[in-house]
Amino acid sequence: MKTANIAIFENNEEFLNELKNYIEGVEGFNVCAATSNGNTAIELIKSTRPDVAIVDLVLSGRDGMSVLKYIKGNDVSCLPIAIGSYLEDKIVNSAIENGAVYYLVKPVDAETVVDRIKDLSESRAIDYKVGAGTRDRRRINSLDEKISNIFVTIGIPPHIKGFTYLREGIKMTVEDQSIINRVTKELYPRIGERYQTSASKVERAIRHAIEVAWNKGRTDAISSIFGAKVYIGSERPTNSEFIALVADKLLLESLE
Numbered sequence: 490m491k492t493a494n495i496a497i498f499e500n501n502e503e504f505l506n507e508l509k510n511y512i513e514g515v516e517g518f519n520v521c522a523a524t525s526n527g528n529t530a531i532e533l534i535k536s537t538r539p540d541v542a543i544v545d546l547v548l549s550g551r552d553g554m555s556v557l558k559y560i561k562g563n564d565v566s567c568l569p570i571a572i573g574s575y576l577e578d579k580i581v582n583s584a585i586e587n588g589a590v591y592y593l594v595k596p597v598d599a600e601t602v603v604d605r606i607k608d609l610s611e612s613r614a615i616d617y618k619v620g621a622g623t624r625d626r627r628r629i630n631s632l633d634e635k636i637s638n639i640f641v642t643i644g645i646p647p648h649i650k651g652f653t654y655l656r657e658g659i660k661m662t663v664e665d666q667s668i669i670n671r672v673t674k675e676l677y678p679r680i681g682e683r684y685q686t687s688a689s690k691v692e693r694a695i696r697h698a699i700e701v702a703w704n705k706g707r708t709d710a711i712s713s714i715f716g717a718k719v720y721i722g723s724e725r726p727t728n729s730e731f732i733a734l735v736a737d738k739l740l741l742e743s744l745e
Contacts, residue, residue, distance in 0.1 A: 493610045496522040496539035498530040498556060499572070500547045508543065511599035518606065527551030531559050539567045541606050546573040546584065554587060561588035561634075568609050568633075572597060576646070585641045590633055592647040608653060608684065632660060632739070639714055639735055640698075644705035651698025654680050654691050655732065662736035669736070672729045695728045714738070 495512055499505035502525060509520050522533035528550035534542065542560065546553035553571065560569055571589035573580060581592050591605050636656045637647065645652055657680050662669050668676050677688035684691075702711075703725040726734065 492517055492519050493540045493606070494519050494521040494537065495606060496520075496530070496533060496537060496542040496567070498522075498524055498527070498543060498548060498553065499545045500525050500549065501545070508599050508602060512603060512606070515603055517610075518603075525549055527553065527556050530556050534560065534565055534567065538565075541609055542567050542569045543602060543606075544569050544571050544589070546571060546580070554583060557584060557587040557589055570602070570605055570609070572602075576648075578641075578644075581647065582641050585637045585647060588634060589647075590637065591653075594648055632663065635739060635742075636660070636735065639738075640702075642707075643711050643714060644702040644707050645698045646701065649694070649698055649701070651694040651696075651701075654684070654694050655698055657683065658695065658728075658732045659735045659739070662732055663739055666736065666740075669729055669733050672732070676732075692728065695731075699725060699728065699731050 495518055497505055497508050497512070497520060499508060505523060505525060509523050512518050513520050521537040521539050522530075524530050524533060525545075525548060527548040530542075530544070530548065531551065533539075534556075542556075544553045544556050548556065553573075557569055557571065559565070560567060568590045569588055570591045570593065571584040572593045572595060573584065574595045576594050584592050590609060593602065593605065633656065636659050637652075640652055640655070641647065645655070658672075658676055661676060661679065673688070673692075677691045680691045681688045
């Protein structure tokens with residue numbers, strides 16, 4: 490198994506050391522960089538080329554948002570997990586727009602952070618295996634980012650499990666449009682296998698994520714994303730309808 494290199498950029502020294510010690514105890518993970526300073530973080534990204542970067546939004550020197558912007562703006566091939574103390578839409582949206590694949594809210598424990606790293610590591614490994622010769626890291630990151638931006642715009646918070654499961658389901662549908670006709674028999678079970686959970690829990694988490702978004706009532710945002718007045722008011726799409734809508738949008742954009 491390939492070792493995943495993890496960088497930790499965390500303002501709280503105690504939590505930084507806790508994360509470092511916990512991650513180094515996980516098989517297949519190596520902490521390649523750790524600092525509480527944003528300027529140093531960028532230099533470490535250049536020199537160590539981590540697979541995953543844990544980025545606290547509050548850092549000395551350059552703040553965490555600047556680190557996220559550097560990773561995104563310089564095509565750095567690592568996946569950032571943002572950590573912050575606030576859940577305001579503006580902050581979360583900004584983190585996701587600047588490339589964060591997850592946004593975790595403090596207080597968060599080391600085990601949860603590692604679970605999210607495992608999600609990313611497993612997803613990337615499977616993506617490379619399935620798409621060898623047809624997909625590259627830039628496309629994978631770009632697709633993750635586009636889906637995350639859609640979710641945040643319509644109000645699906647990135648800290649809930651449904652966010653991750655939905656994103657995986659949409660990526661599967663982009664790769665194989667016919668799978669949308671086998672949601673219960675294939676898509677849910679495959680996501681469950683990937684994240685070591687049951688198909689029924691995947692289905693419920695996805696349904697909950699869609700309910701959260703629609704309960705926020707962002708009808709203008711939903712209409713702007715999908716280009717039509719769809720599912721207004723209490724009406725909302727089924728899991729498969731939502732996955733198909735987002736996948737179709739991404740496929741159409743890829744043809745432009």
